[in-house]
Amino acid sequence: MADTKQQKKAGRLAKQIGAFSKEHGGAEGQLAYIGQMGTRIVLVGEDGGWGDLVAPTYEVAELAAEKAGLTLHEDFDGEFAAKVRTGPYEWRRMAGKQLGGGSNTGAATGASNT
Numbered sequence: 001m002a003d004t005k006q007q008k009k010a011g012r013l014a015k016q017i018g019a020f021s022k023e024h025g026g027a028e029g030q031l032a033y034i035g036q037m038g039t040r041i042v043l044v045g046e047d048g049g050w051g052d053l054v055a056p057t058y059e060v061a062e063l064a065a066e067k068a069g070l071t072l073h074e075d076f077d078g079e080f081a082a083k084v085r086t087g088p089y090e091w092r093r094m095a096g097k098q099l100g101g102g103s104n105t106g107a108a109t110g111a112s113n114t
Contacts, residue, residue, distance in 0.1 A: 006060050013053055013064035017043065021068070024049045028071045028080060031061045041065065042076060048085025 021027035024045020032040045034054070039061040041053045055061035065072055073080045 006057070006063070009056060010060050010063035010067060013041065013055055013060070014067035016053055017041065017064060017068035017070055020045065020051055021070070028073060028083075029065060030073045030076045030080070031058065031065065032076070033058055041070075043070075044080065044083050046083075048083055050084050 017027065017029070020043050024047045026046040027043050029044070030042045032042060034040050038054050038056045039058045041055060041061050041064065042050070043052060044050045053064075055064060064070075
């Protein structure tokens, strides 16, 4: 059972998940352990919008998802991953210099290095 501090953190994350879900017509998620930093809660909205939150532990992430009524997927692949809609900003960030986007260091400005 989570202690009071974990319960409060999970409650705050659940509110953020709920707000995301409301803004995007519903949402589904996936939990990804990211080492000492905690666990990433990846959110994908019904409209293809996406985002993420970081919980301090996997237990807190699970509790937040449960409190928010978030449907969780084991993996980020298949039909779930296909729901994600990306725009020019994401493509620049993913490709970096290959597509004329900014370097992968520093602030994301979208400025070209050419």
